[in-house]
Amino acid sequence: MLWYKAWLETRWQFLIGLALLMLSACGGVLAYPQVVKLLPLVPSADVGGLIGQRIREGAELMRDYRGYVWSQWIREGPTQMGTLLAAILGSGGLLAQASGGAAVFTLSLPASRNRLLGVRAATGLGELFTIAVVPMLLVPMLSPAVGESYGVGDALVHAACVFIAGAVFFSLAILLSTVFGDLWRPLLITCAVAVLVGLADAALGEPKYSLFSVMSGESYFRAGALPWGGLLASVALSAAMLYGASVNIARHDF
Amino acid sequence: MSDLWAIETADLRKAYGPIEAVRGLNLQVPTGSIYGFLGRNGAGKTTTIKVLLGMARPSAGRATVFGLAADAPQASVDIRRRTGFVSEDKELYDYMTVEQIIRFTAAFYPRWRADLEQRYRKAFELPLDRKVKALSRGTRTKLALLLTLCRGAELLILDEPTSGLDPAVTEEVLQALVAHVAREETTVFLSSHQIAEVDQIADHVAIIHRGQTVVTGALDDLREHFRRIQLVFDGDAPEPSFRAPGVERVLRKGRVLTVLSSAGSKQIVDEAQALRPVSVDVVPVTLKEIFLETVASED
Numbered sequence: 001m002l003w004y005k006a007w008l009e010t011r012w013q014f015l016i017g018l019a020l021l022m023l024s025a026c027g028g029v030l031a032y033p034q035v036v037k038l039l040p041l042v043p044s045a046d047v048g049g050l051i052g053q054r055i056r057e058g059a060e061l062m063r064d065y066r067g068y069v070w071s072q073w074i075r076e077g078p079t080q081m082g083t084l085l086a087a088i089l090g091s092g093g094l095l096a097q098a099s100g101g102a103a104v105f106t107l108s109l110p111a112s113r114n115r116l117l118g119v120r121a122a123t124g125l126g127e128l129f130t131i132a133v134v135p136m137l138l139v140p141m142l143s144p145a146v147g148e149s150y151g152v153g154d155a156l157v158h159a160a161c162v163f164i165a166g167a168v169f170f171s172l173a174i175l176l177s178t179v180f181g182d183l184w185r186p187l188l189i190t191c192a193v194a195v196l197v198g199l200a201d202a203a204l205g206e207p208k209y210s211l212f213s214v215m216s217g218e219s220y221f222r223a224g225a226l227p228w229g230g231l232l233a234s235v236a237l238s239a240a241m242l243y244g245a246s247v248n249i250a251r252h253d254f
Numbered sequence: 255m256s257d258l259w260a261i262e263t264a265d266l267r268k269a270y271g272p273i274e275a276v277r278g279l280n281l282q283v284p285t286g287s288i289y290g291f292l293g294r295n296g297a298g299k300t301t302t303i304k305v306l307l308g309m310a311r312p313s314a315g316r317a318t319v320f321g322l323a324a325d326a327p328q329a330s331v332d333i334r335r336r337t338g339f340v341s342e343d344k345e346l347y348d349y350m351t352v353e354q355i356i357r358f359t360a361a362f363y364p365r366w367r368a369d370l371e372q373r374y375r376k377a378f379e380l381p382l383d384r385k386v387k388a389l390s391r392g393t394r395t396k397l398a399l400l401l402t403l404c405r406g407a408e409l410l411i412l413d414e415p416t417s418g419l420d421p422a423v424t425e426e427v428l429q430a431l432v433a434h435v436a437r438e439e440t441t442v443f444l445s446s447h448q449i450a451e452v453d454q455i456a457d458h459v460a461i462i463h464r465g466q467t468v469v470t471g472a473l474d475d476l477r478e479h480f481r482r483i484q485l486v487f488d489g490d491a492p493e494p495s496f497r498a499p500g501v502e503r504v505l506r507k508g509r510v511l512t513v514l515s516s517a518g519s520k521q522i523v524d525e526a527q528a529l530r531p532v533s534v535d536v537v538p539v540t541l542k543e544i545f546l547e548t549v550a551s552e553d
Contacts, residue, residue, distance in 0.1 A: 001361035008349055101345025107309045109362050110335035112327055250327070253270070253310040 002111060006123035010089055014127040017085040021077060021135035028073035029142040035062060035072070065148040066221075069139055070158075075216045078135060078162045082215070085131055086166040087190035089124040090173025093117070095181040098254055113249045121174055121242055128170055132163035157226065158217045165215035165234045169194055171241035178248035209233070259318075260285045260409050260441040261306060266315035267465075268301050275301040277465035278315065283443055283458070288435060290452030290459040290473070291445040292545055298465035299445040300342060303413050306443075307339060319409065335363070338402035342414040344394050348387035352380050352397060365406030370434075374400040377430065392423040399427060403434050410435075413445045428455060453541045461545055468548045469516070473541065480539040481519040485511040485531040492529055498522045503547055514539070514547050 039062060061067030094116060097103040106116065136159040143150040169190055176186035201210040208219065214230030261283035268276040276298040283289045293299045304310040305317050308330030320336060322329035346355055356375075360366040375382070378396035381389075389397065395415065402410060415431070416424040432455050435442055446452050452459060459476065461469040469476065479500070485491065491511035496504070500517025511531070515522050519536040526534060539547070 001358045005347070005358060008347075008354075101341070101343045102347055104309065104341045104343075105346055108307055108334060108337075108339040108341070109359070110331050111362065112331050251311075254304060 002116065002119040003123060005106075006120045009092065010124060010127060013085070013088050014131070017081070017088070018127075018131050018134060021081055021085075021131060022138060024077040024081065025073065025135040025138040026142060028069065028077065029139055029146060032065065032068060032146045032148065035068065039063065065143070066150065066154070069150060070216070070221045073139070074136075074158050074162075074221075075218075078132060078158070079212055079216045082128075082132060082162050082166045083169050083194045083212075084191065086128055086170040087173045087187050087194070089127055090170040090190065091177055091187040092183050093120055093174070093177045094249060094254075095177060095179075095252070096183045098181060103254060107254055114246050117174075117178075117246055117249050121171075121245075124170055124174070125167060128166055129163050132166065133159040136162070154220075157220050161217035161220070161227065161231065162215055164231050164238075165211055167238045168211060168234050168241075171238040171245070175241040175245045175248070178245045178252065257321075258285060259283055260287075260320065261289075261443060262316075262318045262321075263302070263306075264316045266302070266305065266317050267313045268298075268305055268310060269313045274313075275465055276305070276312075279462065279465060280467050281460055281470070283441065285441055286439060287458045288442040288444065288456045290456030291443060291462070292447065292449060292452055292459060293445075293462040294447060294549060297447075297462050299447075299462065300413055301465075302462075303339075303411055303443075303445060306411065307334060307337070336408045338405045338407035338410045340395075340398045340402050340410075340412045340415045342417060344391070344398040346386045346394065346398065346401075348385065351383055351385055352389070353382040355386060355397070356382075356401065359401045360404070363405045367404045367406050371400065371404045374403060374430070391418050392420065395419055395423070395427060399430065403430075407440060409441045409443065411443045411445075414447070415444070416446075416448060416451060424451070431455065449542045449545050459541065461548055463549045469544060476516075476541070476544060477538065479516055479518055480544050481515050482537050482539050482543070483513040483515060483519050483522050483526065484533075484535040484537070485513070485526050485529065486533045487511070487529070487531050494526070494529060496522055496525055498525055 039059060058071050061071040094103045094106065094113075097106065133156070136155045137152070140150040140152045140155050172193060173186045173190040176189055180186055197211050201207065201212055204210070206213060209227065209230045211230070211234070213219070214227045214234060217227070219225050219227045259282050261281060263279050263281045266276055266279040267274065279298065279302060291299055291302070301310060305312050306319055306324050308324055308327070311325050317324040319333045322333050324330060324333060350358065356371065360371070378393070378400060380393065380397055380400065386394065386397070399415070412431075416427055419427065428451055431442070434440070444452060444456060453473075457473055458471065459469070459473050460467055487509050489509065491506045491509055493506065494504070494511070496513065498515070498517070498521035500515045501513060501522065502516050503514040505512040513522055523534055523536065
């Protein structure tokens with residue numbers, strides 16, 4: 001029944017996030033014919049610096065449907081929105097409930113704190129997995145509607161990258177939720193960390209093994225190679241933070 | 255010992271940073287008793303309960319429930335499986351309906367009493383399809399009580415179960431509790447600062463003040479042994495030093511000397527005769543007076 005409780009507590013965040021990403025996937029795919037019509041205009045855009053570089057690179061990638069999906073949707077939608085949703089799904093929990101008093105009821109039940117945390121984390125990860133996979137699978141399903149095709153295998157690989165790297169932000173939010181007794185600080189700090197990672201990526205010229213590069217599956221898109229190092233590091237980092245959360249919650253006095 | 259004492263603490267201490275909420279608490283709650291746990295606000299009652307239920311770890315000393323160490327994680331789960339608990343604020347999950355939270359709670363207890371659930375659903379007139387957040391305080395308390403009483407628990411820990419309720423609902427809740435205990439032979443640990451309700455249903459009592467036990471025992475024994483002895487003198491009352499055991503408090507006011515004794519009155523009266531009072535009155539003391547006298551004398 002703890003699963004049921006965790007589901008009731010997170011269902012609206014999950015369902016709204018899932019719906020937004022599915023809409024975003026539909027919009028991305030169905031807008032492709034209009035984007036193709038506008039492509040000839042792009043070379044005339046005279047913008048310098050990083051933005052200009054991104055525009056020109058994007059235009060180059062968009063000449064191919066697979067490149068369009070990656071540069072215009074995967075790199076923007078599931079990666080950025082997925083990060084935010086991971087932070088939202090990971091925030092909250094026992095300490096946040098303690099301020100409202102309901103944590104005392106939970107803690108009076110015959111369930112260990114590790115089990116309480118484990119079920120919450122597993123439910124959130126399940127939701128994050130669904131958020132990563134379902135919108136991504138819409139792309140191969142809807143592509144024939146615009147006269148294109150997209151591999152299910154490609155979609156699943158990108159979904160796995162979004163899920164595994166997104167789990168790092170989810171786990172960070174879970175860890176912070178065992179430190180702060182409110183909903184907002186874990187969410188805001190996790191988002192701030194994501195922004196800092198993004199800024200660091202931009203400053204370092206988007207390194208190959210940055211978290212967002214792993215999340216968007218860039219190496220798979222460009223060279224067909226899975227970012228194994230980044231994925232394994234993400235799993236290790238997530239596991240370490242979840243372990244830290246379990247240690248924190250075990251020694252917390254309510 | 256676990257058969258004899260449902261709850262036992264020995265020199266239990268709990269500090270939150272520099273603040274010591276419990277300072278060497280010693281309790282022995284007999285199995286099968288209704289044990290009143292009295293103290294002023296902030297005396298350490300809720301902290302003690304949190305330690306017993308594994309929500310807070312003791313800083314020092316020992317706390318056991320059913321003979322199991324309350325601070326051992328697995329033992330704590332076992333303790334909670336055999337214990338029902340109503341918290342002071344009765345906070346439940348606002349987003350669940352009454353029906354959902356009953357089903358949710360029942361799933362944790364293999365000995366859940368479906369028969370009692372039906373009985374209390376009707377008796378408390380609980381609206382099953384209403385969200386918990388929409389319930390009045392009284393109805394929420396009744397729901398919390400149902401969730402506790404139906405667990406098939408051997409021990410009920412009730413933290414201010416009637417706080418914030420009007421007298422009619424308070425009486426209804428207490429009556430339900432007494433009837434349940436009479437039927438199910440459950441040990442009840444009732445934390446309260448409502449002396450009247452403890453006096454009404456408890457058979458044992460502990461009074462704590464500033465995290466320490468100041469009075470403990472069977473309520474009948476306390477009623478039998480606590481006495482107020484009032485001595486009136488011709489002139490100003492003398493300043494005696496009684497050697498008799500059980501002198502809790504001595505108060506001099508003009509011609510009157512008042513002694514509170516926790517060990518009867520005979521020896522004190524015998525000693526007092528030597529002071530040649532003009533009159534000696536011995537009167538029994540109520541639980542409320544014992545509480546006020548012992549807690550006040552500690553201030």
